[in-house]
Amino acid sequence: MHRHPAATGRVHTVAAAEATQLSKVYGEGETRVVALDGVSVGFARGRFTAIMGPSGSGKSTLMHCMAGLDAITAGSARIGDTELSTLGDRQLTKLRRESVGFVFQAFNLLPTLTALENITLPMTIARRRPDRQWLDTIVDTVGLSGRLSHRPAQLSGGQQQRVAVARALASRPEIIFADEPTGNLDSRSGAEILGFLSESVRELGQTVVMVTHDPVAAAYADRVVFLSDGRLTDELLGPTAESVLDRMGLFKAKDRTT
Numbered sequence: 610m611h612r613h614p615a616a617t618g619r620v621h622t623v624a625a626a627e628a629t630q631l632s633k634v635y636g637e638g639e640t641r642v643v644a645l646d647g648v649s650v651g652f653a654r655g656r657f658t659a660i661m662g663p664s665g666s667g668k669s670t671l672m673h674c675m676a677g678l679d680a681i682t683a684g685s686a687r688i689g690d691t692e693l694s695t696l697g698d699r700q701l702t703k704l705r706r707e708s709v710g711f712v713f714q715a716f717n718l719l720p721t722l723t724a725l726e727n728i729t730l731p732m733t734i735a736r737r738r739p740d741r742q743w744l745d746t747i748v749d750t751v752g753l754s755g756r757l758s759h760r761p762a763q764l765s766g767g768q769q770q771r772v773a774v775a776r777a778l779a780s781r782p783e784i785i786f787a788d789e790p791t792g793n794l795d796s797r798s799g800a801e802i803l804g805f806l807s808e809s810v811r812e813l814g815q816t817v818v819m820v821t822h823d824p825v826a827a828a829y830a831d832r833v834v835f836l837s838d839g840r841l842t843d844e845l846l847g848p849t850a851e852s853v854l855d856r857m858g859l860f861k862a863k864d865r866t867t
């Protein structure tokens with residue numbers, strides 16, 4: 610009943626966000642670092658994409674540039690029809706608030722607010738009234754019904770991350786960016802969070818992009834893109850943990866140690 614239009618399958622090939630020849634350079638002179646070096650990648654609407662690559666390969670930088678958290682040096686970054694480089698700070702803030710959902714490794718909840726207040730905070734700030742039915746759907750999806758009046762300190766890490774996922778989903782953003790969302794969780798809570806993220810894609814038509822180091826986490830995605838030294842080097846459709854490990858060149862090493 611509350612299915613997102615993208616859940617109908619008609620628009621799956623349209624990119625919710627796209628980078629074209631995106632470059633990001635930090636610092637200058639001796640401290641100059643080319644974090645992204647001409648990356649072109651689209652994130653299909655209604656799909657779950659994982660970004661993988663070695664430490665320092667540019668995963669977080671790509672996510673930050675695509676989400677309007679960091680200015681790009683050259684090329685283009687687009688969310689929906691909006692070219693991010695054309696926006697000023699206030700417009701970027703508005704775009705992030707209205708079109709982007711975030712899930713971070715460290716949950717990033719406000720400790721003084723209840724779970725429900727945390728979930729609806731972005732809408733409160735935007736002075737938008739939450740859609741009650743949609744909120745109920747999300748709260749049910751992430752299994753938080755009995756915990757809405759709890760504060761973060763009264764919740765387990767897994768439950769806090771469920772609140773963060775619900776917060777990201779609440780405004781039905783164009784795209785959700787998740788940066789190592791299971792990095793602080795035990796494997797069971799991590800599997801739950803990944804299950805909710807993939808359910809939000811399959812059942813609610815959400816678009817999700819997730820940075821991860823973990824091949825098991827990446828296997829929840831529909832597609833994995835690999836970065837290396839700031840460049841897109843590979844991609845994998847319909848990944849399994851084994852095929853991801855294999856593509857990372859670690860499968861044999863892992864095989865020997867287990």
Ligand SMILES: Nc1ncnc2c1ncn2[C@@H]1O[C@H](COP(=O)(O)OP(=O)(O)OP(=O)(O)O)[C@@H](O)[C@H]1O
Nearest residue numbers: 635636642644662663664665666667668669670671
């Ligand atoms: N604010 C910054 N100032 C200067 N250099 C930066 C900054 N942020 C990132 N870098 C550099 O850009 C490169 C890419 O960093 P990034 O954090 O995107 O990599 P990553 O793939 O996400 O790494 P990790 O897996 O370790 O989180 C690295 O060499 C990093 O040192």
